[in-house]
Amino acid sequence: MRLPPARGPLTDLLFDRLARPPATLPDAPGPDGEEDLQLALFACYELHYQGFDEVDDRWEWEPSLLRLRGLLEDRFERELAGVVPRPAPVPPGEVRRALTVLTAEDDDGPSLSLHLQREAGIDAFREFVIHRSIYHLKEADPHTWAIPRLRGRPKAALVEIQADEYGGGRPERMHCELFGHTMRGLGLDDSYGAYLPRVPAVTLAVTNAMSLFGLHRRLRGALVGHLAAIEMTSSLPNRRYAAGLRRLGGDAAAARFYDEHVQADAVHEQIAAADLCGGFAAAFPALTGDVLYGAACALALERRWAEHVMDSWERGASSLLGQEVPA
Known part of the structure; x- marks a missing residue:
């Protein structure tokens, strides 16, 4: 699998950097809507599965990428909590x-x-x-x-x-x-x-x-x-x-x-x-x-x-x- 086309400023920056050797990510813009958010999060997760052809495997544990993933996950978790009522224990x-x-x-x-x-x-x-x-x-x-x-x-x-x-x-x-x-x-x-x-x-x-x-x-x-x-x-x-x-x-x-x-x-x-x-x-x-x-x-x-x-x-x-x- 190859990196897909970007869907916003976040995936544009992320995919550009992932195609290079692992290095500290610069401050990333926030996702511009759900398409940008979900594709960026999917790409971060995919590094723990089969990965992408043009992405160095060492990106999987790059600390700055994990920090970015954490921010995206926080937003996704908040969105899930907003639309899925939590059943009582x-x-x-x-x-x-x-x-x-x-x-x-x-x-x-x-x-x-x-x-x-x-x-x-x-x-x-x-x-x-x-x-x-x-x-x-x-x-x-x-x-x-x-x-x-x-x-x-x-x-x-x-x-x-x-x-x-x-x-x-x-x-x-x-x-x-x-x-x-x-x-x-x-x-x-x-x-x-x-x-x-x-x-x-x-x-x-x-x-x-x-x-x-x-x-x-x-x-x-x-x-x-x-x-x-x-x-x-x-x-x-x-x-x-x-x-x-x-x-x-x-x-x-x-x-x-x-x-x-x-x-x-x-x-x-x-x-x-x-x-x-x-x-x-x-x-x-x-x-x-x-x-x-x-x-x-x-x-x-x-x-x-x-x-x-x-x-x-x-x-x-x-x-x-x-x-x-x-x-």
């Missing part, structure tokens, strides 16, 4: 029930999955997949940060979930690899980060929240709750995505990613709610509110992203940056 034994209620009551707005199942054309489905590629081509990696921060029952539960995400030791079964098949089946570029220049801030925020929770030990409760919310709300939408893709002529290889999630996430849902989050709450009873907040953030960011996509399509516009209107 519950006794550890009530965490599973509270997660079930939270996910069952979530109003996900216009049903993007139903639209893709029944009505969307092939270009709209491609656009949806482009959005998702920012996360699915690194699927599982943000939540894996929690493994060394847990022990006992919740650690074993997370390892069990993540082992499935990584294909049980079979590279061709890794979920990121299966998603690559989906992209290729739709005639899309499946190289890592290929569509970063096209996805808007609302898409980047979904992945940035995972990295924020994953890279800070103090937010480990939010991270396990975030994963539980994803697993508990995944099976039905993925069933619809698979049906929609087959309706549009997708073959078994293209649909396998979604088929796999219908089955795997039905199992993961129980492990995540009972063993991961329930076990975590028993070990850290003071952090039950964090678990529920992480779940609430996952649901809220997903809802906001789906609303953006559907609102764009209803206006006859693309939900991507610089993209033609999908059919």
Whole structure:
């Protein structure tokens, strides 16, 4: 992946410096809007994942860059707190029930999955997949940060979930690899980060929240709750995505990613709610509110992203940056 085009004064300065040898960053301007903020934060986080082709790996731990990342994270955390009501803490034994209620009551707005199942054309489905590629081509990696921060029952539960995400030791079964098949089946570029220049801030925020929770030990409760919310709300939408893709002529290889999630996430849902989050709450009873907040953030960011996509399509516009209107 290469550094994308800048989206404001902050990313303009940041990307210019990242393309040079590591050195102390000068005072950076504040981000000019959400596009500038989320892209800058995504770039800072990406240095802890696969990185960028033209960026020296030593930038990952450059103190001045970490200070900048901290400032961006502070702003992002404040924005999340402003739009996601924090659920009240519950006794550890009530965490599973509270997660079930939270996910069952979530109003996900216009049903993007139903639209893709029944009505969307092939270009709209491609656009949806482009959005998702920012996360699915690194699927599982943000939540894996929690493994060394847990022990006992919740650690074993997370390892069990993540082992499935990584294909049980079979590279061709890794979920990121299966998603690559989906992209290729739709005639899309499946190289890592290929569509970063096209996805808007609302898409980047979904992945940035995972990295924020994953890279800070103090937010480990939010991270396990975030994963539980994803697993508990995944099976039905993925069933619809698979049906929609087959309706549009997708073959078994293209649909396998979604088929796999219908089955795997039905199992993961129980492990995540009972063993991961329930076990975590028993070990850290003071952090039950964090678990529920992480779940609430996952649901809220997903809802906001789906609303953006559907609102764009209803206006006859693309939900991507610089993209033609999908059919």
